[in-house]
Amino acid sequence: MSGSCEGGNEPSGSLKAICNPGWSYKDVLPYFKKSENNLDPFFANDTKFHSTGGYLSVSQFPYEDRYTQAIFDASTEVGFKPVDFNSDHVSGVMRLQATQENGKRMSTNLAFLKPIRNKRENLHIATGVRVTKLLIHAHNKTAYGVQYVSENQRNRTGKVFASREVILSAGAFNSPQILLLSGIGPEVTLKKLEIPVIQNSKVGYNLQDHYTDPGIRFKMTNTQNITKSQLEILPGALKYIRPKRTGPWSCTATSQIDINYQSTFVNKSIEYPDIQINFFPNSTCGGGTNPFVYYDIINFIPILLRPKSRGLVTINTTDPFSHPIIYTNYFNASQDIDTVLEASKVAHQLANTTAFKKVGLVLDTTYEPTRSQIETGSNPFWKQTPVEFMYSICHPCGTCKMGPDSDPDAVVDAQLKVYGIANLRVVDASIMPTITSGNLNAGVIMIAEKAADLIKKSHS
Numbered sequence: 014m015s016g017s018c019e020g021g022n023e024p025s026g027s028l029k030a031i032c033n034p035g036w037s038y039k040d041v042l043p044y045f046k047k048s049e050n051n052l053d054p055f056f057a058n059d060t061k062f063h064s065t066g067g068y069l070s071v072s073q074f075p076y077e078d079r080y081t082q083a084i085f086d087a088s089t090e091v092g093f094k095p096v097d098f099n100s101d102h103v104s105g106v107m108r109l110q111a112t113q114e115n116g117k118r119m120s121t122n123l124a125f126l127k128p129i130r131n132k133r134e135n136l137h138i139a140t141g142v143r144v145t146k147l148l149i150h151a152h153n154k155t156a157y158g159v160q161y162v163s164e165n166q167r168n169r170t171g172k173v174f175a176s177r178e179v180i181l182s183a184g185a186f187n188s189p190q191i192l193l194l195s196g197i198g199p200e201v202t203l204k205k206l207e208i209p210v211i212q213n214s215k216v217g218y219n220l221q222d223h224y225t226d227p228g229i230r231f232k233m234t235n236t237q238n239i240t241k242s243q244l245e246i247l248p249g250a251l252k253y254i255r256p257k258r259t260g261p262w263s264c265t266a267t268s269q270i271d272i273n274y275q276s277t278f279v280n281k282s283i284e285y286p287d288i289q290i291n292f293f294p295n296s297t298c299g300g301g302t303n304p305f306v307y308y309d310i311i312n313f314i315p316i317l318l319r320p321k322s323r324g325l326v327t328i329n330t331t332d333p334f335s336h337p338i339i340y341t342n343y344f345n346a347s348q349d350i351d352t353v354l355e356a357s358k359v360a361h362q363l364a365n366t367t368a369f370k371k372v373g374l375v376l377d378t379t380y381e382p383t384r385s386q387i388e389t390g391s392n393p394f395w396k397q398t399p400v401e402f403m404y405s406i407c408h409p410c411g412t413c414k415m416g417p418d419s420d421p422d423a424v425v426d427a428q429l430k431v432y433g434i435a436n437l438r439v440v441d442a443s444i445m446p447t448i449t450s451g452n453l454n455a456g457v458i459m460i461a462e463k464a465a466d467l468i469k470k471s472h473s
Contacts, residue, residue: 032416032417032420033415033416033417033427033446034427035427035463036415036427041459041463042062044459044462044463044466045099045455045458045459046062046063046064046067047064047067047462048067048068048069048124048125048458048459048462049063049064049065049067049069049071050064050065050066050067050068050069050070050071051063051064051065051071051072051110052065052070052071052072052114053071053072053073053110056071056097056099056110059097059100061100062097062099062100062101063099068124068125068128069112069119069121069124069125069458070112070113070114070119070124071110071111071112071113071119072110072111072113072114073108073109073110073111073269074108074109074111074113074116074263074264074265074269075115075116075258075259075263075264076116076259076260076261076263076264077108077264077269078239078261078264078266078267078306079372080233080239080266080267080294080311080372080374081264081266081267081269081270083368083369083371083372083374084267084270084292084311084363084368085106085108085270086366086368087363087366087368087369088106088270088272088363089106090366090367090368091359091362091363091366093105093106093272093274094106095107096273098271098273098451099455102284103273103284103285103286103450104273104274104275104284104286105272105273106270106271106272106273107270107271107273108269108270109269109270109271111265111269112124112454112455115257115258115263116253116258116259116262116263116264117258121458126138139161141163141164141165142161142162142163142164142171143161143162143163143164143333143334144159144160144161144183144191144333145160145161145162145170145191145194145333146159146160146191146194146195146333147159147160147179147181147191147192147195147197147437148160148172148174149195149196149197149211149434149437151196151209151211153435154211154212154433154434154435155434155435155436156175156178156179156431156434156435156436156437157174157175157179157436158172158173158174158175158179159172159173159175159179160172161173162333167334175436177436177472178436178437178438178468178471179436179437179438180438180439180440180464180468181437181438181439181440181441182439182440182441182461183441184409184441184442184443185220185326185409185410185411185412185413185441185442185443186326186337186339186409186412187337188412188413188439188441188443189216189217189326189327189337189412189413189443190326190328190333190337191333192214192216192413192424192431192439193208193216193217193327193328194208194328194331194333195211196208196209196210196211196212197211197212197214197216197431197433197434198212198213198214198216198217199213199214199215199216199217199327200213202217202327202328206328206329206330206331207331208331211433211434212431212432212433212434214424214431214432214433215414215421215422215423215424216412216413216424217325217326217327217337217412218323218325218412218414218422219323219411219412219414219422219446220323220324220325220326220339220340220341220342220409220410220411220412221320221322221323221324221409221410221411221445221447221448222320222324222341222343222405222406222407222408222409222410222448223289223316223317223318223320223405223406223408223448223452224316224317224320224341224343224404224405224406225314225315225316225317225353225404225406226315226344226353226354226357226382226387226404227312227314227382227394227395227404228380228381228382228392228394228395229312229313229357229360229376229377229378229380229381229382230295230310230311230312230313230377230380231292231310231311231313231360231363231364231369231374231375231376231377232309232310232374232375232377233309233310233311233372233373233374233375234373234375238308238309239307239308239309240296240297240307240308240309241307246304246307248260249261249262249304249306249307250262261304261306261307262304262306264306265305265306266294266305266306266308267292267293267294267308267311268291268292268293268294270292271289271290271291272289272290272359273286273288273289273290274286274287274288274289274290274315274356274359275287275288276288276352276355276356277355278348278351278352278355285450286318286450287317287318287319287352287450288315288316288317288318288352288353288356289315289316289318289450289451290313290314290315290316290356290359291314291316292311292312292313292314293311293312293314294306294308294310294311294312295308295309295310295311295312296308296309296310297309297310310377311374313357313359313360315353315356315357315359316406317349317352317353318448318450318451319447319448319450320343320346320349320448321346321348321349322342322343322344322345322346322349323342323345323411324339324340324341324342324343324345325339325340325342326338326339326340326412327340341404341405343404343405344387344388350384350387350388351384353387354382354383354384354387357381357382360376361376363376364376379394380392380393380394406452408442408448408452408453409442410442410443410445410448410449410453411442411443411445411446411447411448412424412443413425413431413439413443413444414443414444414445414446415427415429415444415445415446416446418432424439424444425438425439425444428467428471429444429464429467438464438467438468440460440461440464441457441460442456442457442460444460445460
């Protein structure tokens, strides 16, 4: 989380927090640790960056196949050092830790909500309803509740009133949509839709995401591939449903290995990788019915961690059931193309390692993207596959930007309060000024933990 006014081009540990006080690396680290229950002693013993006893279990996967091991070995062979991405040395290769325990994903629902859902009298969870609008007193710009409608019976509507404040946590796409429908957003957009303007604000701007350029992959020799028939999958399923989950279903196959890579476009004097390389398993057989832990190709995925490109989320209708309009603007900035193309060189280095040759991994450059293809979207491979899925790593953020009142693009302040509106906060990935250099899950949980303290402090 950047506390900088400049947009976050240095590691968060070195940033000044004068623009967003309370959000420097030093300030937010305790909130990362607060929720963590690290089950791997090797990592848990590093108490500067890890902790135990939190709601959220974190550990490495209990299973690893030979190709996963080969990727790790090949990475070290070409010079990437084994590191912990959640420490002060983050350039290298890592067997990832995940929010999982005993081979089972620990979602925020399982970790935080389920244990207390039937025990807390002040918690009520309503499903199957959609918030259509925030209730705001126009004369004093004070939020006092929300308006909702049933998803399945749209003639059933209602309102919920807040005794203190309203917390909006609908994500980087739907938080701006709800704000816009409520009269908070760019004046030109609201007037065009005849929505009364309550607060003119840059809601929906500053959209950022982690994305890639799919095309490079590694094939396996016929004697080495591990694609399975439906009958062969059954033993793996039986191993997984046992009390102690084991076997291939208890992991994410080769995608549990990541490389953090520092391109030539960033300051080499600072350890601050701008590319995350993932190895996503896929199958040319089975029609998509096989679990992805059975595969015969490995996609080389160079992910832009700090893209320069910015997108926009907006609306073109007052219908709350219509999807917001999303302009991703991927690769709109020329440097993003240069960075991801440079990272592709790592695939060629890995292909020549002893580790890859030993298990029969062969580089397939048939669809290796070129600059021209990225600029025009003309790569033949992208026409055969769902590009909208493969481009995005699904980490949207930034559309309700946090910043000081001197920042004309800021939507919320350092307390996550919406500028110009009393008793309204936004608490989700949309408040990030600049995208984090890694997956957003832990960062969003940190935001929620910190927001809880901010709210409690506000109300003594």
